[in-house]
């Protein structure tokens with residue numbers, strides 16, 4: 172089977188976020204970037220499916236040249252091919268814009284895929300939008316936030332996390348599936364894999380080649396403000412005798428916080 | 432008009448949908464329009480009553496046999512077709528598992544922008560202005576949408592419920608035609624977690640344990656505290672989950688669930704940024720940690736510096752006494 176995996180380059184979750192106020196963007200210098208952690212689960216799942224059923228794993232990222240590093244990481248993990256769709260626009264937080272690019276690329280450049288795997292959300296934008304939008308644009312079924320996936324001939328069964336349990340979803344292939352933690356344990360790249368990934372050629376597709384003019388991709392999201400969160404008021408921290416502290420806390424929760 | 436998708440569970444509208452409707456009603460008042468409820472499924476007309484209680488001017492029931500079980504594809508088709516005709520200014524969803532699954536499909540079908548997981552909505556220049564945390568809560572984005580309709584999902588437990596008086600109103604039924612083969616995937620079974628515990632995202636009080644608990648058996652201390660409240664759930668840090676002490680469905684944080692309860696207890700949790708991402712919109716945060724320098728104390732409204740094995744049983748007793756008063 173042919174599996175497409177979509178990966179995004181994002182700031183490491185440990186990063187300290189600083190803001191460029193005039194431009195309403197975050198400051199990129201000093202940040203370290205990684206493959207979005209859920210996308211790693213998606214790559215791993217694709218590799219396991221290939222190992223079980225044969226086929227090929229193709230990894231795709233939309234972004235600037237720097238995104239080549241996350242594609243190389245996926246190659247080092249074992250993906251067969253990688254493609255960069257070059258888009259130099261800074262983060263728009265607009266899922267539909269990215270979804271349109273991806274859907275068009277799938278139609279024109281990668282027809283015939285059996286499965287499209289994504290992360291459940293890209294950390295940073297924290298949107299959880301792109302995969303289901305791609306599914307809709309391509310008329311494919313979806314299962315999002317999946318912790319278990321079983322693929323058979325032309326069909327798949329996915330278990331997705333919902334409030335208080337899980338939901339079993341039956342899909343016909345091709346389908347869109349998004350990975351949640353728990354789906355698998357991503358492997359580490361081997362030295363051999365890293366060396367091989369370095370040698371692989373990563374083709375670059377331009378938005379122009381996909382038939383987009385600049386005005387086609389104006390984001391729907393218009394940023395009106397970007398700031399750091401308001402600091403929480405300093406709390407009351409009780410020390411000393413535990414029995415006394417526990418009594419005082421219970422009283423504060425009732426009389427001051429009014430939550431009891 | 433602002434439309435709100437009503438998610439049903441066992442035939443009843445979920446609280447998070449009613450919260451979203453309450454917020455829609457407040458913002459509709461600013462805009463000088465109505466808030467309406469939209470139900471999707473088969474035989475859902477009868478479930479509309481609670482929406483009137485929460486202030487819906489009207490309810491729409493989008494009905495089809497083919498929509499008897501949830502499918503993102505089928506529900507998106509119904510909602511987009513309705514929105515194309517009814518032309519609401521905005522369509523809002525609660526940011527639940529279903530809302531997050533469905534809203535992007537509706538947006539794509541309508542070619543409309545979507546803002547995910549909002550914690551604030553205001554009206555500026557006749558448009559909705561959304562506020563949402565990004566970068567795991569390390570930054571806050573405000574934005575408007577250029578598209579019509581404007582679509583957004585609203586974080587559960589953040590927006591207050593409006594008056595929930597029993598009400599009645601007009602239910603407009605629309606029969607949806609779902610072409611054969613249009614739905615290629617659907618939910619076939621819901622597997623509830625054993626014990627029927629309430630989910631951390633739906634609990635009013637969350638008692639979370641971290642590595643400081645030292646072992647799975649000590650979650651019992653937290654369960655005893657949680658058991659004092661009618662709608663409480665036990666949460667966990669990733670370290671506790673990764674150690675196999677408790678299931679992943681309890682995990683709070685960036686790779687777990689986002690919660691905004693009225694009261695959040697963090698017990699033996701250091702307060703790593705990825706944990707804070709999932710709980711910092713809680714209304715009141717209480718931390719119990721033996722390390723006075725633990726970062727969790729920076730976000731806590733109240734804290735006790737001490738050994739949790741001493742503090743938690745004492746606190747449980749004190750709270751029990753106060754609740755009995």
Ligand SMILES: Cc1cc2nc3c(=O)[nH]c(=O)nc-3n(C[C@H](O)[C@H](O)[C@H](O)COP(=O)(O)OP(=O)(O)OC[C@H]3O[C@@H](n4cnc5c(N)ncnc54)[C@H](O)[C@@H]3O)c2cc1C
Pocket residue numbers: 184208640641642643644667668669670671682683684685686687688698699700701702703704705706709719720721722725737738739740
């Ligand atoms: C990509 C990514 C995603 C992540 N996602 C999540 C996530 O979703 N959720 C999450 O929680 N973490 C997440 N993490 C992990 C996170 O970075 C921390 O490692 C984790 O939250 C730490 O868990 P903890 O607070 O239980 O453990 P620790 O950091 O080890 O803290 C234990 C605390 O218990 C206290 N303690 C110990 N003994 C006692 C005692 N007897 N009495 C009182 N206090 C005591 C200690 O002082 C300490 O503060 C993620 C990390 C990454 C890289």
Ligand SMILES: Nc1ncnc2c1ncn2[C@@H]1O[C@H](COP(=O)(O)O)[C@@H](O)[C@H]1O
Pocket residue numbers: 177178179180207209210231232233234266269288289290291292293294296297298299300301302
């Ligand atoms: N620029 C991108 N390039 C490739 N894949 C992306 C991109 N943005 C989002 N995705 C995919 O869509 C998933 C969800 O992203 P989001 O909707 O931004 O939360 C990610 O985990 C990726 O799999």
